[in-house]
Amino acid sequence: MDASDLAALGGELSIWELFWQAGWVVKLVMIGLLAASIWCWAIIIDKAMAYARARRALDRFEETFWSGQSLEELYRTLAERKTTGMGSIFVSAMREWKKSFEKGARSPIALQTRIDKAMDLALTREMERLEARLGFLASIGSSAPFIGLFGTVVGIMTSFQAIAGSKSTNLAVVAPGIAEALLATAMGLLAAIPAVIAYNKLSSDAAKLGSRMEGFADEFSAILSRQIDEKVLQKAA
Amino acid sequence: MKTGLTVSTLLHGALLGFGLIALSAPAALEVADVEAFPVDIVPVESITQIQQGNREAPVAERAAPTPTERPHTVPDARNAGENDVDLETNSNAEASRREVRTAALPESQPTPKPATPGEQVREQPKPAPTPATEVTPEPQPRQEVTPEPVEEAAVAENPEAEAIKLPENAPSPQARPQPPQAQTAKAPERRNAEEPANAPAEKPKASDTEFDLASVDNVLRNLEDAAGGGGARSSEQAALGGERTTTGEKLTQSEMDALRQQLNDCWLRPAGMSDEDLRTSVRFSLDQSGRLAGPPRIEATSGNRQFDESALRAVWKCDQAGLRVPSDRYEAWAEVLVTFDPEML
Structure with a gap:
C-alpha cells in the first residue's frame, strides 16, 4: 500500500465523504439534525440576548420607578412607546387605574381586583414572550440522540446488508459503513448537548426574570391599593 | 431572532468547515503486515497407513518398492527384496548379526503341554500384537521340522484346513476365533524390526508361528538378523512409501x-x-x-x-x-x- 492508496483511503473517511456515502435515510437524519442544531443555536443566541436585554430593562425601570418620580409622569412617558417587562405591567395597571377613576368608578374593592387581573395578564404575556421557543430546545435535547441513533441503526443495517452481499468480513469492508452510521449519532449528540445545557440555563433565567416581575407586580399592587384607600378616605372626608 | 439565526448558521458553517479540514483524513492505522501461511489439516491416517514403497522415490498414486531384476524364486514372498528365501530379516547383513544367549533356548522350546506354550508366549509384554497368520502356507509338513505336540493337536482338530491354514492355528487354536485378524500381516515384521534381539524366550514363538527355513535356521544358529531383506520382487516403478506396508485398517x-x-x-x-x-x-x-x-x-x-x-x-x-x-x-x-x-x- 503506497502513499496514494493511503491518501485515497483517508479521503474516503473524511466527514464529507462519509456523508455522501450514506444512504438517503441516514442523509435525511443528518440534514435534519444539522437543521435542528442550527435552529437550537439560533434560539440560544436569541434568548441569551433577549434575557440580557430584559434584565437591563428591568434594572433601568426599577431605577426610574424608585427614583421618586411621580407615577403619573412615568406613565405618560411609558405609555407613548412600546414597553416590555415591568414597564408593560406598570402601564397596564396604570391604564386600568386611570380608566376606573376617569370614568368615576366608586367601588375600591372591584378596582383593586381589576388592577390585579390586568397586571396578571400582563405578567403572563411577558412570561410567555420570555419562554417562547424554550420548549423546542427541550424537545431537541431529549430527542436528538434518538434521532441520531435511528440514523446509526439504519446505517449499520444497510452496512451489514452490504457485508452480506460482498461475502467478506474484512474490517475494511465493515468499517466505512459503521463510521458513516456513527456520524449520525455524533450529530445527534452535537445537537442535543448544547440544547439541554442551554434549556436548563435559559429556563432558570426566565424563571428568575419572571419572579422579579411578579415581585414588582405585587409591590405595585400594594402601592395602588394604598392609593385607593387614600382616595376613598379623601372622598369620605 | 434574525440575528440569532444568522449567527447560528455562521457558527455551524465555520464548525463544518473546520471539521472538513481538520477531521478530513484520519491517520491510517499502521498495522504491521502479518504474512499468512497456509495450514493443512492432515488426518492421522495418512501417517499411520503407509504403503510399501521407496523412501527416496517420488510420489505416485500407488506406492511400490524399487523394481528388481532378479527373477522371482519365491512364489509367495511377502517382503520386498532380492533374496532367494523370503526373510523378514536380511540374511546378508552379516556384520549386524549378534549372538544371542544360547543356553536358554533349548529349555524353553520343548514345551510339554499343548495349550501352555501359546499362553506362555502371550504373556510376554510385547508392544504390538503378533497375529499368527502372516506366514504363508507352505507345502512342507510341519511335523518334519518342528515336531511339537502343539502342531499335532492342531492338525488333529481340523485336518481339512491343513493344506491352507494349518500354520495359523498352531500356536493357540482354541483361543483365537478371529479370521479377520488374518489380514493384519503387519505385526511380526514390526516386532522383528523394533526388537531385533529379543530374549530367547520369544524364540519358540517364532518357530511356532513362522514356518520357514530361515527362521528355523536362525533358531538353530541362535542368531538374530538385522532388519531388511525379503524374497518378494517388484516390477513396478518405485514410488514413495515406507519400508513396510500396512493394511491401513488401524484404529487412529x-x-x-x-x-x-x-x-x-x-x-x-x-x-x-x-x-x-x-x-x-x-x-x-x-x-x-x-x-x-x-x-x-x-x-x-x-x-x-x-x-x-x-x-x-x-x-x-x-x-x-x-x-x-x-x-x-x-x-x-x-x-x-x-x-x-x-x-x-
Missing part, C-alpha cells in the same frame, strides 16, 4: 483414545494398588456388532492376579454396557489390545 489415535476412555470408565481399580507400578495388557476380540466374540485374555500380566482380574472385569463390564466403536471399520477393532495402566488410563 483418537479412536484408540475413545476406546480407552470407555474402558477406563468401566474399570474399577483395585483399592490400594493405584500407586504401585502395575500394568497389564488385555486382548479381546469383537464381533461385527461390537460385542465380545470371546473371553478377554491377559496378554501381559502385571504379576498381580487381583489387578489382572480387575482389567478383565472392566472389559466384561464395558461389553455389558456396549462398547462404542466406529461401525464402518470393523477390521480396525476386530481384535483389540489394551494396556491397563493406572497412570495412563
